[in-house]
Amino acid sequence: MWLRRSKTRARVHNAPAPKFACSSFKDVHTLLLDDEPAGGGSPGSSLESPTKPSICHRSRSVKTLIRTLSQPAPPEEIRIPGAEQTVVVYFTSLRIVRRTFEDCKAVRSILRDFRVSIDERDLSMDSGFMDELRSILGQSPEKNSKLTLPRVFIGGRYVGGVEEVRRLHESGELKKHVEGLPASEPGTCGACGGYRFILCDECSGSHKYYSEKGGFRSCTLCNENGLVRCPSCSCAPL
Incomplete structure (x- = not known):
């Protein structure tokens, strides 16, 4: 008598899928976890419990830091020794360049209205003033750097050119700069x-x-x- 074989069912075990462990996605997985609420709570609980800064927040912080580090340091203050009691103006009286002549004329007119002592140094009358101004501003004549006029110093301190003087005059700050300087003779x-x-x-x-x-x-x-x-x-x- 033949023995009856029992049919056995082959069991197929579904092996767990291997984890994707590519190193290039490691940081992405970590960043996604940072955005979830701490302690596995609901999204609304993240407002009540402190969490790590989000990706956008950290990106803004890095951009702010880079912008701060990339800004140049403020330039050193330029001064003329021995000119603390006067206004020094480097200008030209030549009409070769009309805009330069008009700028020099406008600055001298603004400063003269304050009735203070003004030392006007005309570069067209004495070329030595050109070398003198370049030395004060730290410009080398060998580089042929463009030197725009006028240039104004108040109380020995460098103020700037025509745009700076006009802006200070319109805001009322120029009057504060010349206060205390000796008056000019009429x-x-x-x-x-x-x-x-x-x-x-x-x-x-x-x-x-x-x-x-x-x-x-x-x-x-x-x-x-x-x-x-x-x-x-x-x-x-x-």
Whole structure:
């Protein structure tokens, strides 16, 4: 008699799917967990319990930090030693560039309305003022950097050009800057007629003088135009 075999059912065990462990998604998984409420609570409970900052919040914080670090440091204050009691204006009286001439004229007109002591240094009358201004501003003449005019110093401290002076004047701050400075004498200087320069007495304005030993030589007391600063209305050069 044959034994009857019992049919056995093969059991198929579904193995758990392997976890996707790609290293490139590790940070994404962590970031998604940061957005869930702490302690597994409901989304509304995240307002009551402190949680880690969200992705957007951290992104904004990083951008703010980068923006702060990328900002340049404030420039050093530029000053003229010995000019604490006056206003110094570097300008030009030439009309070659109309806009520059008009800017210089406007700044001088604004400053003269305050009736304070002003030392006007005309670069067209003495080229030495150009080298002097470049040295103060820290500009090298070899680089041929563009030097715009006018340039204003109040109480020895650098203020800026025409735009800065106009902005300070419109806001009323310019009056505060010139307060305490000595008042200017009314009227026009009788020695130079307001030009701030007179002819050199040594060479009579020729910028050359004659000596029996060396013949003709350049005068060392005046500039290239045979002029010296008016002793009555101009401050001594730096």
